[in-house]
Amino acid sequence: MERWALLLVLLFTASLVLSVLISRPWPEAEVVVVVDAGHGGHDSGASVAGVREKDLNLALALLVQEKARGKGLRVILTRTTDTYVELVERVRLAERAGAVLYVSIHANYHRDPRVCGVETWVDTNASPESVRLAESLQRAVVWATGAKDRGVRRQTLYLRHTTLPAALVEVGYLSCPAEREKLQDPAYQEKIAEGIILGILSFLRER
Numbered sequence: 144m145e146r147w148a149l150l151l152v153l154l155f156t157a158s159l160v161l162s163v164l165i166s167r168p169w170p171e172a173e174v175v176v177v178v179d180a181g182h183g184g185h186d187s188g189a190s191v192a193g194v195r196e197k198d199l200n201l202a203l204a205l206l207v208q209e210k211a212r213g214k215g216l217r218v219i220l221t222r223t224t225d226t227y228v229e230l231v232e233r234v235r236l237a238e239r240a241g242a243v244l245y246v247s248i249h250a251n252y253h254r255d256p257r258v259c260g261v262e263t264w265v266d267t268n269a270s271p272e273s274v275r276l277a278e279s280l281q282r283a284v285v286w287a288t289g290a291k292d293r294g295v296r297r298q299t300l301y302l303r304h305t306t307l308p309a310a311l312v313e314v315g316y317l318s319c320p321a322e323r324e325k326l327q328d329p330a331y332q333e334k335i336a337e338g339i340i341l342g343i344l345s346f347l348r349e350r
């Protein structure tokens with residue numbers, strides 16, 4: 144083959160490879176997030192009519208991990224069994240794992256059984272990023288479940304021990320009979336998990 148012909152073939156091949164590489168988006172690296180199932184072990188959390196908060200929190204955290212696959216998120220859990228992990232250790236774990244945010248899952252309790260709905264908590268000293276994460280989670284979980292929107296609230300929380308964006312979702316009231324029923328329903332649990340993932344993703348997208 145003439146040298147110029149060989150050069151043409153090489154150039155053509157190179158341009159073909161380049162065009163394929165450019166047209167195909169690079170697979171995005173997975174973002175590490177930590178999801179915490181509140182309570183565990185000796186600490187049952189709220190317990191109403193045989194429904195223990197720690198069990199519900201764990202079921203939801205596992206569901207979030209499972210449903211996040213293929214969505215660009217790598218979900219690391221603070222616990223995968225019925226064990227108690229010290230609170231500050233939970234956020235330390237998130238920092239060591241290189242997580243970009245921390246979400247804790249809880250279920251709520253009120254003396255008054257008429258109090259029902261979803262709320263998301265941040266620490267009283269929360270950063271604007273934590274507040275934005277909480278607002279994103281709150282919006283998405285309310286949207287996914289259709290539950291009453293009780294808004295983002297502030298309280299002194301162990302979340303103050305990390306600089307990561309951190310929020311605590313109270314997915315519903317175990318003391319509210321209708322909500323307690325729903326919280327035990329696998330289909331409703333899926334809606335909550337999807338809401339949490341959506342909340343995380345929309346927070347990350349707006350960064």
Ligand SMILES: [Zn+2]
Nearest residue numbers: 181188249250
């Ligand atoms: Zn709790």
